[in-house]
Amino acid sequence: TSTPPPHLDFRAFVDALRSDDDLADINAEVDPNLEVAAVTRRAYELQSKAPLFHNIKGAHDGLFRILGASGGLSSDPQFPYRRLVRHVGLSPNASLGDFIDKMLSAKGKPGIPPVHVETGPCKENKLFGNDIDLTKLPAPLLNKADGGNYIQTMGINIVQHPTKAWVNWSIARAMVLDKTRMVGLIMKPQHIARIYAQWMESGKDMPFAIALGAPPIAVMASSMPLPEGVTESEYVGALCGEPLELVKCETNDLYVPARSEIVIEGTVSITERAKEGPFGEMHGYSFLDEELMEPIYNVAAITYRSGNAILPISVPGRATGPDETHTLIGTLASAEIRQLLQENGLPVLNVFTPYETQVIWAAVQVDRKKLWELETNAEEFCRKIGQLVFRRKCGMQIHRLLIVGDDIDPFNFKDVIWSYASRCRPGMDEYHFEDVAAYPLVPYMSHGPGAKLTGGKVVANCLLPHEYKQEQMWVTCDFENGYPEEIKERVLRRWSDFGL
Numbered sequence: 001t002s003t004p005p006p007h008l009d010f011r012a013f014v015d016a017l018r019s020d021d022d023l024a025d026i027n028a029e030v031d032p033n034l035e036v037a038a039v040t041r042r043a044y045e046l047q048s049k050a051p052l053f054h055n056i057k058g059a060h061d062g063l064f065r066i067l068g069a070s071g072g073l074s075s076d077p078q079f080p081y082r083r084l085v086r087h088v089g090l091s092p093n094a095s096l097g098d099f100i101d102k103m104l105s106a107k108g109k110p111g112i113p114p115v116h117v118e119t120g121p122c123k124e125n126k127l128f129g130n131d132i133d134l135t136k137l138p139a140p141l142l143n144k145a146d147g148g149n150y151i152q153t154m155g156i157n158i159v160q161h162p163t164k165a166w167v168n169w170s171i172a173r174a175m176v177l178d179k180t181r182m183v184g185l186i187m188k189p190q191h192i193a194r195i196y197a198q199w200m201e202s203g204k205d206m207p208f209a210i211a212l213g214a215p216p217i218a219v220m221a222s223s224m225p226l227p228e229g230v231t232e233s234e235y236v237g238a239l240c241g242e243p244l245e246l247v248k249c250e251t252n253d254l255y256v257p258a259r260s261e262i263v264i265e266g267t268v269s270i271t272e273r274a275k276e277g278p279f280g281e282m283h284g285y286s287f288l289d290e291e292l293m294e295p296i297y298n299v300a301a302i303t304y305r306s307g308n309a310i311l312p313i314s315v316p317g318r319a320t321g322p323d324e325t326h327t328l329i330g331t332l333a334s335a336e337i338r339q340l341l342q343e344n345g346l347p348v349l350n351v352f353t354p355y356e357t358q359v360i361w362a363a364v365q366v367d368r369k370k371l372w373e374l375e376t377n378a379e380e381f382c383r384k385i386g387q388l389v390f391r392r393k394c395g396m397q398i399h400r401l402l403i404v405g406d407d408i409d410p411f412n413f414k415d416v417i418w419s420y421a422s423r424c425r426p427g428m429d430e431y432h433f434e435d436v437a438a439y440p441l442v443p444y445m446s447h448g449p450g451a452k453l454t455g456g457k458v459v460a461n462c463l464l465p466h467e468y469k470q471e472q473m474w475v476t477c478d479f480e481n482g483y484p485e486e487i488k489e490r491v492l493r494r495w496s497d498f499g500l
């Protein structure tokens with residue numbers, strides 16, 4: 001069979017990065033104890049090529065190579081989002097707006113259920129029972145403050161509701177605990193936690209599978225807060241217009257993408273917990289007192305591709321050069337927030353979480369002409385938006401919303417911060433929400449002055465009062481807006497002659 005396109009096959013995705021000259025094949029031996037992660041972290045920060053480590057110290061029997069920064073910005077400044085949009089089959093010059101449009105393009109369409117195939121590349125090698133020793137795998141230590149080796153940061157956590165009506169795909173971190181066990185974060189209101197709670201009620205351990213090196217477009221849907229009850233694999237089918245191909249796990253009834261690099265399967269205990277973390281997280285902090293007791297994953301089988309399977313990793317941290325917790329979590333939450341606001345009839349054009357705000361803030365771009373028709377005002381409009389976004393799961397990790405006009409590009413932080421700094425009057429233009437669910441991983445919540453789990457959210461109005469009812473009463477003083485077309489054309493034509 002011919003190799004599927006990059007958005008449907010991880011190996012084809014890696015080859016596409018190589019053909020884009022956006023991949024560094026590293027054959028020198030590299031240590032999974034911090035060195036691999038440090039290289040990956042610097043690759044994000046310098047927006048270098050994605051590092052593919054072919055020679056990991058301690059790798060054996062084809063487990064494993066490591067790919068870092070699969071969701072980082074591309075190394076070609078002309079196409080900064082090329083690596084991201086390759087996940088969803090868009091052309092190299094596609095924008096973040098195109099990426100969001102693509103991920104929302106299956107809304108309202110019926111899901112296309114996956115098809116089950118007999119076997120696939122992920123079945124080429126199988127380990128059971130005594131052959132399994134997670135402590136012997138080169139699972140990477142990602143940050144010097146981490147509490148363990150996080151083998152799972154970019155795989156798809158697959159769990160099924162006990163009624164079998166809903167199979168959820170998400171990304172949730174997990175670290176090696178011992179020979180056959182991992183421990184991983186399972187926190188509300190995430191769907192893995194909702195489903196886990198159902199298994200607890202049923203009194204049975206929760207079957208799981210983690211598919212690492214899964215089809216890139218499936219990784220995107222797994223990182224997207226699709227509505228409760230939506231089976232991500234069916235949404236991906238609708239996105240692609242064709243069903244995903246899944247194969248059955250060895251030790252439970254779950255199904256995984258047939259072309260995955262590595263599959264870890266077993267059951268999550270509903271009784272046993274272990275200390276999880278600390279973990280260098282998406283806001284750029286690793287708090288040394290992070291004492292979480294999280295559920296234990298009991299590993300019953302590991303299956304993997306021949307030819308040296310590849311483990312993708314994410315090394316979260318400061319978004320000086322964004323990593324997957326910014327480029328995936330932020331952007332895909334933005335998509336669902338836009339969908340929510342548009343479905344509620346609000347004149348919202350786009351939503352985006354600026355990397356410079358560590359994706360804790362989201363800019364909401366409003367069509368001002370349509371806003372006039374609502375005959376509303378800042379207080380009423382901002383409160384309505386806050387009530388919608390801050391009371392839904394897709395808004396969980398956003399703590400500040402900036403309401404900006406259509407003269408502002410939400411994907412351009414200089415635009416966003418200009419309107420916030422100059423049009424949002426302190427003490428009068430911000431509407432606070434103290435009774436909504438907070439995102440506890442935000443440092444001023446987990447280690448701040450107030451309650452940890454609620455509040456700390458605000459909607460900032462970055463529109464002047466008259467923008468709610470008429471044309472803006474100013475000329476923006478920049479080259480684009482401050483000069484007639486004829487002058488701008490003349491200046492552009494003569495620019496090089498001026499020697500500027």
Ligand SMILES: Cc1cc2c3c(c1C)C(C)(C)C[C@H]1C=C(c4ccccc4)[C@]4(C(=O)NC(=O)N=C4N2C[C@H](O)[C@H](O)[C@H](O)COP(=O)(O)O)N31
Pocket residue numbers: 152153154168169170171172173185186187189190191192222223224225226282314315316324325328329397
């Ligand atoms: C792309 C990506 C997403 C996540 C993570 C990571 C990456 C790379 C790592 C690097 C592993 C860091 C932590 C950081 C994590 C985190 C924990 C809580 C909130 C936000 C992030 C967390 C995690 O440990 N636990 C979690 O419940 N959700 C995570 N998400 C978000 C999650 O994949 C999305 O929210 C998605 O929508 C879930 O699906 P569903 O429940 O809606 O079906 N995880």
Ligand SMILES: [K+]
Pocket residue numbers: 169170171221222223224225226232
């Ligand atoms: K998801």
Ligand SMILES: [Mn+2]
Pocket residue numbers: 168169170191225226227228229230232
């Ligand atoms: Mn879900």
